[in-house]
Structure formats: C-alpha cells, structure tokens
Amino acid sequence: MNTSPLAQAFPELPAIEGVTLRVARARYKEWDRCDLTFAELAPGTSVAGVTTQSRCPSPEVEWCRKALVLGQARALVVNAGNSNAFTGDRGRAAVEAIAARAAGHLGCQPSDVFVASTGVIGVPLPIDKAEAGLDAAFTAQPCDWRAATDAIGTTDTFPKAAVTRAIVDGKTITLVGIIKGSGMIAPDMATMLGFVFTDAAIEPAYLQRALTAANEASFSRITVDSDTSTSDTVLAFATGAAGNATITADEDAGADAFRAALSDLCLQLAHLVVRDGEGATKFIQVDVQGAESDRSAHRIAMSIANSPLVKTAIAGGDANWGRVVMAVGKAGEPAERDRLAIRFGATQVARDGLAVPDYDEAPVAKHLRGQEIEIGVDIGLGDGRATAWTCDLTHGYISINADYRS
Amino acid sequence: MNTSPLAQAFPELPAIEGVTLRVARARYKEWDRCDLTFAELAPGTSVAGVTTQSRCPSPEVEWCRKALVLGQARALVVNAGNSNAFTGDRGRAAVEAIAARAAGHLGCQPSDVFVASTGVIGVPLPIDKAEAGLDAAFTAQPCDWRAATDAIGTTDTFPKAAVTRAIVDGKTITLVGIIKGSGMIAPDMATMLGFVFTDAAIEPAYLQRALTAANEASFSRITVDSDTSTSDTVLAFATGAAGNATITADEDAGADAFRAALSDLCLQLAHLVVRDGEGATKFIQVDVQGAESDRSAHRIAMSIANSPLVKTAIAGGDANWGRVVMAVGKAGEPAERDRLAIRFGATQVARDGLAVPDYDEAPVAKHLRGQEIEIGVDIGLGDGRATAWTCDLTHGYISINADYRS
Known part of the structure; x- marks a missing residue:
C-alpha cells in the first residue's frame, strides 16, 4: 500500500x-x-x-x-x-x-x-x-x-x-x-x-x-x-x-x-x-453555520461529508456546488434554499438561493487543486454551527475495498 | 458513455x-x-x-x-x-x-x-x-x-x-x-x-x-x-x-x-x-426478515444497500459477510449479533452470531461472479421484512463523477 x-x-x-x-x-x-x-x-x-x-x-x-x-x-x-x-x-x-x-x-x-x-x-x-x-x-x-x-x-x-x-x-x-x-x-x-x-x-x-x-x-x-x-x-x-x-x-x-x-x-x-482515509488525496473541512441548532448543523455537515457525489467532485477538482446543495437538502434538517450560501475556500460561490453575480471559478479551481479543501455553508436560519472532516472519494478507495478482505 | x-x-x-x-x-x-x-x-x-x-x-x-x-x-x-x-x-x-x-x-x-x-x-x-x-x-x-x-x-x-x-x-x-x-x-x-x-x-x-x-x-x-x-x-x-x-x-x-x-x-x-446505476456491473437485491417491524427491516436493508464497503466487496466478488454485519450494526435498529443469520444467494454463511460450521465459500464465490446478487439477512427478532435494491460500487462510478459536472 x-x-x-x-x-x-x-x-x-x-x-x-x-x-x-x-x-x-x-x-x-x-x-x-x-x-x-x-x-x-x-x-x-x-x-x-x-x-x-x-x-x-x-x-x-x-x-x-x-x-x-x-x-x-x-x-x-x-x-x-x-x-x-x-x-x-x-x-x-x-x-x-x-x-x-x-x-x-x-x-x-x-x-x-x-x-x-x-x-x-x-x-x-x-x-x-x-x-x-x-x-x-x-x-x-x-x-x-x-x-x-x-x-x-x-x-x-x-x-x-x-x-x-x-x-x-x-x-x-x-x-x-x-x-x-x-x-x-x-x-x-x-x-x-x-x-x-x-x-x-x-x-x-x-x-x-x-x-x-x-x-x-x-x-x-x-x-x-x-x-x-x-x-x-x-x-x-x-x-x-x-x-x-x-x-x-x-x-x-x-x-x-x-x-x-x-x-x-x-x-x-x-x-x-x-x-489516512482509504484512497484519500484531499483533506476536506466542512463548516456549517446558521443552522437552527448545533445538532442540526452537525447533521448537515455530516450529510455533506458523507456524500459520494460531493467527495468525487472534490477528487476531480470540480467546483460542483450543486452537489453541496443536494447534500444539504437530503440531510432532512431545516433549510431554505433561498437563504443558503456556499463557499469553497475563501470564495463565495452561491448566496440567497443562486450563484453569486459574476461568479469567477478561477480562484475556486485553484483552491480545489490543493490538498486542503474547505467547504463553507451558511444555512441562514439560526446560530447553530458545526465542523466535520472527511477526505475525497477516489479510484484508490475502490481498488482497496474491492480486493481487500477486511 | x-x-x-x-x-x-x-x-x-x-x-x-x-x-x-x-x-x-x-x-x-x-x-x-x-x-x-x-x-x-x-x-x-x-x-x-x-x-x-x-x-x-x-x-x-x-x-x-x-x-x-x-x-x-x-x-x-x-x-x-x-x-x-x-x-x-x-x-x-x-x-x-x-x-x-x-x-x-x-x-x-x-x-x-x-x-x-x-x-x-x-x-x-x-x-x-x-x-x-x-x-x-x-x-x-x-x-x-x-x-x-x-x-x-x-x-x-x-x-x-x-x-x-x-x-x-x-x-x-x-x-x-x-x-x-x-x-x-x-x-x-x-x-x-x-x-x-x-x-x-x-x-x-x-x-x-x-x-x-x-x-x-x-x-x-x-x-x-x-x-x-x-x-x-x-x-x-x-x-x-x-x-x-x-x-x-x-x-x-x-x-x-x-x-x-x-x-x-x-x-x-x-x-x-x-x-443503469453509475458504474454498475451487478444488480443487488437485499432481503431482510426477522426485524422488529417492516419499517425497521427497511432501514436495515437500506443501510446494507448504501454501504460503500458492502458494495465494493460485491464489485470485487468478495464474499465479505463481515461487512454485512457491520452495515446491520450501524443501521441503529434493534439487532442482536447472536441471532443474526446471513446468506449470499442460496448459501447460508453465518447463523447465530458466527460463521456456519464447515462454511464452503465455493458456491458463494460462484454466485458473486454472476450479475444478479442476493443478500439475505435474518435479524431473528420479529416478523418485519423488507427488500431493497442497489448496484455495486466500482471504478466506473468514480470515473463518471470525478469528471462530470452534473
């Protein structure tokens, strides 16, 4: 290995x-x-x-x-x-x-x-x-x-x-x-x-x-x-x-x-x-704020951190924030699309339910080429916050787990 | 594609x-x-x-x-x-x-x-x-x-x-x-x-x-x-x-x-x-019986069907029933390890909390080489049953999703 x-x-x-x-x-x-x-x-x-x-x-x-x-x-x-x-x-x-x-x-x-x-x-x-x-x-x-x-x-x-x-x-x-x-x-x-x-x-x-x-x-x-x-x-x-x-x-x-x-x-x-996550090439921090409670923020953060589609997008260096929206939506926690804001690294990509005006993908693409990725989500409803950490999902994970008898 | x-x-x-x-x-x-x-x-x-x-x-x-x-x-x-x-x-x-x-x-x-x-x-x-x-x-x-x-x-x-x-x-x-x-x-x-x-x-x-x-x-x-x-x-x-x-x-x-x-x-x-699941090479049916309720059986079946480790094991043709145990355990539903029974296809692999005596992996390996896979789990607690369907998790899924802007 x-x-x-x-x-x-x-x-x-x-x-x-x-x-x-x-x-x-x-x-x-x-x-x-x-x-x-x-x-x-x-x-x-x-x-x-x-x-x-x-x-x-x-x-x-x-x-x-x-x-x-x-x-x-x-x-x-x-x-x-x-x-x-x-x-x-x-x-x-x-x-x-x-x-x-x-x-x-x-x-x-x-x-x-x-x-x-x-x-x-x-x-x-x-x-x-x-x-x-x-x-x-x-x-x-x-x-x-x-x-x-x-x-x-x-x-x-x-x-x-x-x-x-x-x-x-x-x-x-x-x-x-x-x-x-x-x-x-x-x-x-x-x-x-x-x-x-x-x-x-x-x-x-x-x-x-x-x-x-x-x-x-x-x-x-x-x-x-x-x-x-x-x-x-x-x-x-x-x-x-x-x-x-x-x-x-x-x-x-x-x-x-x-x-x-x-x-x-x-x-x-x-x-x-x-x-040391299996197949990991990027370390991902997911920060959620503005949720109805810390517990709610934790569930949303874990929903993002567990999403195969978010993790494969990061693996591919793809600033696919739509998948982050999807993961917020499937968490089952209070969220309103039209209040949601999302950033990658320091760059705001979406706010108030749509892409920011004149969104420039260049700084986001640069951030995603690095090894330390930050995804920030503001739910816009309350004071609840939480952070979760995960890694990307790559061919390495498949190779390791389709063969290894754990 | x-x-x-x-x-x-x-x-x-x-x-x-x-x-x-x-x-x-x-x-x-x-x-x-x-x-x-x-x-x-x-x-x-x-x-x-x-x-x-x-x-x-x-x-x-x-x-x-x-x-x-x-x-x-x-x-x-x-x-x-x-x-x-x-x-x-x-x-x-x-x-x-x-x-x-x-x-x-x-x-x-x-x-x-x-x-x-x-x-x-x-x-x-x-x-x-x-x-x-x-x-x-x-x-x-x-x-x-x-x-x-x-x-x-x-x-x-x-x-x-x-x-x-x-x-x-x-x-x-x-x-x-x-x-x-x-x-x-x-x-x-x-x-x-x-x-x-x-x-x-x-x-x-x-x-x-x-x-x-x-x-x-x-x-x-x-x-x-x-x-x-x-x-x-x-x-x-x-x-x-x-x-x-x-x-x-x-x-x-x-x-x-x-x-x-x-x-x-x-x-x-x-x-x-x-x-037509992304990257799928095998169609998997998960049958759960013996749960405390149908709803509980449904949750356990979906926990197995959603487990990346179960799905990669099937992709690799690996009769790794330990991962099925893991997925039952993480579902959060009533389950007792010492009553659990698991089969792949028609072959019982575990019963009463351990591998069946003289377990022969050959028929299971043969079943897993096919395209239609069956995983059967008996929780041993009640009459609840449910079936879920999923596909395996392969390199194809990673290739599709690390590149495609969905």
Whole structure:
C-alpha cells in the first residue's frame, strides 16, 4: 500500500511515566510484523472510554464497557489483523482468556485489563496465538511509541500519533495518543482504535466526562466512508505520575487546561485518521453555520461529508456546488434554499438561493487543486454551527475495498 | 458513455389513447439531440405525483406540488440538461413561463401543465431556449415512446420504460412508464424523473393513493449512491380513454387489478434505474426478515444497500459477510449479533452470531461472479421484512463523477 499523500511525519513523543509498552508477533495473519501490543499501566491508573454505537459490537467492545464501570486499568492489549467481531461464544472466550493471562502475569484482576482488536470480522481470535503472543510480549524489551503504533495498524498507510501538554496544579502534564484507522470510518461517538495516555492524576469519572466531550468534537466529526465499525474504541489512561492534585471536577486547578489539552489531542488524532482515509488525496473541512441548532448543523455537515457525489467532485477538482446543495437538502434538517450560501475556500460561490453575480471559478479551481479543501455553508436560519472532516472519494478507495478482505 | 452491462432491451410499447408525445431541441447543452419533451394529455386526465423529500427542492418540484392539489393535467413538459434547481426567482420565472406558454397553446390553465427538469444544479433554465423549444415541439410530428424516453435522459446509458396491463370493469387498461436516472439516486419517497401514463379512468385522489403505495414498495426501496436529488419526481397520468367506470375507491370494480398493475410497473421502472446505476456491473437485491417491524427491516436493508464497503466487496466478488454485519450494526435498529443469520444467494454463511460450521465459500464465490446478487439477512427478532435494491460500487462510478459536472 502506498503511503497516503496526506500523511504527516511521526512526531517526537516523550515517555509517559507509568506506561510501559511492549510488542510481539502473535501472527494473526501471514505477515512478518508485530501484531500484538501490550501496555502495562502503573497501579492506580484511571481509565475512561467511548465505544462504537454499532448494534453488533465486538466482544472486545462489550468487555471494555463492563470494565470501564470500575474506572481502573493495569493493562491494555491490542490485537491487529483480526477484529474477533461476530464470533459468538468463541470470541468472548478469547477476550476472557487474554484478560486472564495478562492479569495472571501482573497479579491484578482481569477487569483491570482492557482489550481491543481490529481486522477481519467473523473469524474467532485464535486463543493459542493470543496467549503465545502475550507470553512473548511479557518477556520482550520495552519499546517506543513508534513500534506500538506500527503494531496496532492494519490497512493504515502511515503510523498516527500526537502529543499535547498542559500546566495542571503547577505541574507539566503530558498526553500522548496513538490511533489506527483508514476505512470503515464513521465513528458516530468513537473511532477505530485510539489510545490516549497521560501522566496527569485524574479521577475516573472526571476523565470519562472530559473524554466524552473531546470525542464529541473530534472523532464524532470525522468520516471516511460512512461505514461505522463494529470495533470502534477510544480509551484514555491517566497514570497520575505527574503528581498533580487529582482532578475530580471542573472547579479543580488545571481542569480547564487538561480538558483543552485532551480535546486538542483527540482532534489531532481524528484528523490523522482522515488523512489516512482509504484512497484519500484531499483533506476536506466542512463548516456549517446558521443552522437552527448545533445538532442540526452537525447533521448537515455530516450529510455533506458523507456524500459520494460531493467527495468525487472534490477528487476531480470540480467546483460542483450543486452537489453541496443536494447534500444539504437530503440531510432532512431545516433549510431554505433561498437563504443558503456556499463557499469553497475563501470564495463565495452561491448566496440567497443562486450563484453569486459574476461568479469567477478561477480562484475556486485553484483552491480545489490543493490538498486542503474547505467547504463553507451558511444555512441562514439560526446560530447553530458545526465542523466535520472527511477526505475525497477516489479510484484508490475502490481498488482497496474491492480486493481487500477486511 | 458505455451502455450498462445490466441494460435491458427497450420493450414494445403500445400507444395510450389520450397521450400525444412530441420532442424538440431546446439545446440546453451543447449537444445534438432532443432535450425537451412535451406530452399532451386529453381533457379530463387525472394526475397524481410523488416528489423528493429534499429540503432544497427545485422550483419544478414546488410547481408540481401545487398543481397536484387540483388533480387535473393537460400537459407534461420535461427539460433535460439543466435541473433549474437552486436558481431563485429566475428559476421560478422559467417554470411559470413554460407553463404559461404551454397553456396558451392548449387553451388550458397554467396549473394544468406539469413541468420537470433534470441536469446541472445552479444554472437558471434559459427562458428563451425553453420557449423556442416548446414552440418547436407544438408544431412537430408526434413521436413514439422511445423518442420521448431518449429525450428525458441525461447520464442514462440506456432508455428505460415498462408496460403492464389489467382488466378493469371488463375493459383492458394499459399502463406505460418511462423513467430516467443513473446517479444521485436515493429517492426516499420518489426517484429522479419517472412518468406513468394509463388510459384507465381513475379519480385523482384514488390515483394518488395508489401511486403513493406503489412508490413505497418500489422507488423508495432503491439506491445507487445514497444521494437524494433535488428534483426527484414521479407523476402518473390517467386519461380515462379505456372507458371503464371511474375508479374512486378500493371497493370499485378493478381497483385491485389497477393497483397491482401500477405497483408492478413502478417496480419494473425502479429496477431499471438500478440497472443503469453509475458504474454498475451487478444488480443487488437485499432481503431482510426477522426485524422488529417492516419499517425497521427497511432501514436495515437500506443501510446494507448504501454501504460503500458492502458494495465494493460485491464489485470485487468478495464474499465479505463481515461487512454485512457491520452495515446491520450501524443501521441503529434493534439487532442482536447472536441471532443474526446471513446468506449470499442460496448459501447460508453465518447463523447465530458466527460463521456456519464447515462454511464452503465455493458456491458463494460462484454466485458473486454472476450479475444478479442476493443478500439475505435474518435479524431473528420479529416478523418485519423488507427488500431493497442497489448496484455495486466500482471504478466506473468514480470515473463518471470525478469528471462530470452534473
């Protein structure tokens, strides 16, 4: 697979105290690469998470949901190459076996072990390979973020990670996130597999609130192909090693700074997934304002971002704003044709229900030749606004998905 | 444009008494073909219609909605090459001018004239071209169904029409339908432009009820690319020339037969649109049963039919039933993974939440090499059922839409 033309360089990432990473070859597929990631977390680590809204979630997702109630984590295990989704009792047994094996090594409860898997749907995760891989990981040397990020990827064409910092209670805290995902991306409350690690001390319930809010403004605003995965999971782990007074509420010192840093990190990670969208050649930002509510604006933005006709027009560098009108119209949200305004980049192309007088397509065509595309829509009815991000729809998407058994 | 590999031969179509067709060159685009169709209807013709659910409908759609209230029609004018959508007051003026011109020729009210347009969005329909085209049509020799079907098409790769008959009140009545559409197809209560003509005598309100019901089971069950047009319109005209006692209610003689014939015709027309889906190489039927309700089954079926990953898998002949699970899960309807069963063609591939024992992919692979694909899903919860129809998603769709200014 060629690297996405929208790829970004892997950033310099600092260690997070309380987090130890190891990878191993479980050989879930016939490949010569690490495909099992094991993150050991210091005792006392808080955890929060958001998972797919799919009605057919993987057993890993169900396991994480139950474990999240307790708010404590000692380990994260990620399997790449097999999502273990839609595998019935055998899939559930595989997750339980992995959690038990990891808990036995660490001397913790199985419910302290979080498990996520990604890859083909419908094939039970082989327990023997998982256990052998875990055993290998326990004895392996610790690795860096890059090795862990490589090990969680599947059809990803570049490794995706981000870092932010904040001052909390006089201490510098650090957040590092790693993420994988390229197709089957329309998270609607979560994304493929994303993991955030911080050394801040955060009470689990507060970490959950902060993650839920960050997710709403990041992973829930991206789409590659409108197809929501069975396995979407984002987990956030806070080891507390930074030594700040534990954050438990908005009023606490540094709570604002932490929330802002977490939101920034999640948005960076979400954008990286779009930049690795299957077949993507352009990164598209859709800004909607003037809707009746923020929720309405969000639905309109996603209707545009999911439209195959809008996405193929952008792929072809075609300033086809009629397709944007179509996508606004099909969203089912309040809109009045005669108040609608549309821009590409900085150029207004339509206003008050028709093309602007003396519309000059040249600056729009130039904007569309770039890699970073902006579509702006003003509904003209109220104050609701929202932004969504997507990529274009190209021959590359067809080539990847008409052949690949995901 | 190459003819769709799923194309069907144009059928033998009889004349419908009370319907006179004429076509002309309005030259809405730089092409050498007829692009204006004028159907004159005998006095006393009943009319019914269904139109797009888009919140940004074309002025033609708004015009038809108003005129439908009166239930009478004397003419239909169809413009191809320019949809006149999102063109503000100038677009409305064009529709009014066309209706006035046709009404002047026929000595009827403008509200007896129905207008539909298809093509590029955002460019006002040039009134001078429309009027000159209409004038040419008035003096042209009457033409046959084939010429009219050709004249309403845009990106269609083959002309699409169908015929049915029924015995009503001792008389043989005939229904003929013509339709155009290939992309921007996700009608959700109507489709691109479809026109049904019958010589039966039907009271307008009853014709509307029959058309609404037929639409629910046909045009509302197809999708090419999930993009709902601004201009979707289906109109049905009943001239009454067959001489049956006018049908006004379900209890009337022949009402059942008429409804069945109309439903059959609409389904034939809907299938033809899917067979001309942009880039289509396979015709896909999605059968869902066991859902909590028919409505729930419909939503699940459309979620599968709209999934890019399901459609690319079929394009590649890949029996990737995991993507069907994904599409069931993202529909947001009640579903339990451990009760789900899936088949391709006649072969069961998954049952009770996992692959069937000793699953043999050979017969499935053979089925997927054909042009007529069946996906069957049993949700296992209730009695709700629904069927949807779509086509595969191929490089052809990308090629057509990354270049064509629709």
